[in-house]
Amino acid sequence: MPELPEVETVVKGLRPLVEEKIVTGVEIREEKMIAFPKGNISAFKEELIGSKIEAVNRRGKYIIFELNNNKNMVIHLRMTGKLLVKEVKEFRDKHTHVIFSLNDGQEIRFNNIRKFGRVYLIDKNQPEQAGGLSKLGPEPLSNNLSVDDFKKLFEGRRAIIKSLLLNQHFVAGIGNIYADEILFRSGIRPDRTADTLTESEKEKIYHNMREILQKGIIYGGTSFSDYVNAFGEKGSFQEELRVHQRQGEECYSCGTIIEKIKVSGRSTYFCPQCQK
DNA sequence: GGCTTTGTTTTATA
DNA sequence: GTATAAAACAAAGC
Numbered sequence: 001m002p003e004l005p006e007v008e009t010v011v012k013g014l015r016p017l018v019e020e021k022i023v024t025g026v027e028i029r030e031e032k033m034i035a036f037p038k039g040n041i042s043a044f045k046e047e048l049i050g051s052k053i054e055a056v057n058r059r060g061k062y063i064i065f066e067l068n069n070n071k072n073m074v075i076h077l078r079m080t081g082k083l084l085v086k087e088v089k090e091f092r093d094k095h096t097h098v099i100f101s102l103n104d105g106q107e108i109r110f111n112n113i114r115k116f117g118r119v120y121l122i123d124k125n126q127p128e129q130a131g132g133l134s135k136l137g138p139e140p141l142s143n144n145l146s147v148d149d150f151k152k153l154f155e156g157r158r159a160i161i162k163s164l165l166l167n168q169h170f171v172a173g174i175g176n177i178y179a180d181e182i183l184f185r186s187g188i189r190p191d192r193t194a195d196t197l198t199e200s201e202k203e204k205i206y207h208n209m210r211e212i213l214q215k216g217i218i219y220g221g222t223s224f225s226d227y228v229n230a231f232g233e234k235g236s237f238q239e240e241l242r243v244h245q246r247q248g249e250e251c252y253s254c255g256t257i258i259e260k261i262k263v264s265g266r267s268t269y270f271c272p273q274c275q276k
Numbered sequence: 277g278g279c280t281t282t283g284t285t286t287t288a289t290a
Numbered sequence: 291g292t293a294t295a296a297a298a299c300a301a302a303g304c
Contacts, residue, residue: 001282032300061283078300079282114301116283132284159294167294168284176282264295266282279304286298 002061002077004140004173005216006227006235010083011058013230017085018065018108022052025101033097033112036120036129044121047071048100060136060172066124074120074130075110081117084109085230113226136172140209150206154194161197162190163264165205174209177222177244180269182208184243189275190268191261215240243269 002010026045028034037043051067058064063083065073075083085106086092092099098110098119110117122129137153138145153170164170165179174182183190186204188197197205221227221235224245228234242252247260247269256273 003283076283078284080302112301113303114281116300118284156293163295166283265297267280277304281302282300284299286296288296289294290292 003175006221030097035118078116080113082111158195
């Protein structure tokens with residue numbers, strides 16, 4: 001599932017392929033995937049066609065195409081979304097639901113097995129038009145987020161720590177896989193509440209969060225089922241996972257059997273020996 | 277055909 | 291207003 005490292009990898013792959021290109025056509029096969037402007041497909045197409053893609057960036061799990069007409073096209077991949085750049089003549093599979101043609105004979109294909117992904121075409125100065133984009137917490141890898149800044153985020157918080165890490169208003173970009181891995185490497189049970197964490201434990205979360213997300217990017221993301229980058233290539237961070245999806249197997253650190261539980265309705269994997 | 281999956285949004289409650 | 295948790299929602303694959 002695309003989380004921060006996967007989305008970052010997609011963005012890095014897209015940049016050299018689409019920056020400075022002009023959108024020459026838009027084909028929408030699933031109108032429900034156009035979330036803004038809602039119910040106005042012709043406006044969406046009109047505003048997009050003819051625009052130039054000046055930059056591609058990431059915020060949390062959102063991909064932002066900066067256009068030269070004072071608009072941003074924002075895409076969220078949700079669970080199964082892929083953004084692929086292909087030659088027009090290449091085979092299109094049946095899960096390709098939105099297609100953006102470019103002036104160099106290539107096209108950006110928004111491929112989405114479960115159709116959960118969303119596209120927003122918004123005014124540059126009105127990020128609130130793109131769902132939760134304007135309400136995101138800080139970027140976990142930002143140079144501006146110091147360990148003290150991170151510890152301050154916990155003030156007044158008493159939620160279950162895994163839920164907090166998944167809460168995009170708390171910190172942006174972490175999903176189910178990396179949340180489990182961050183807590184394992186920090187030695188913290190995922191069902192602890194935030195108000196029981198010591199200063200040293202919060203610092204561990206901060207450092208492990210940055211280290212693991214950074215490493216996830218270096219590995220090109222985690223490909224469990226169907227995540228691929230803009231070139232259709234899989235990542236390899238799944239080989240580095242210590243607990244996620246390892247229920248019933250031995251912990252690499254202590255040999256205890258990894259458990260699977262539900263935390264806030266989400267599948268959660270942890271080592272009952274290493275995580276306290 | 278019910279269950280599982282995850283990220284986000286909505287709703288209810290304190 | 292804020293924090294939280296639970297529920298709802300999306301749709302496909304098994």
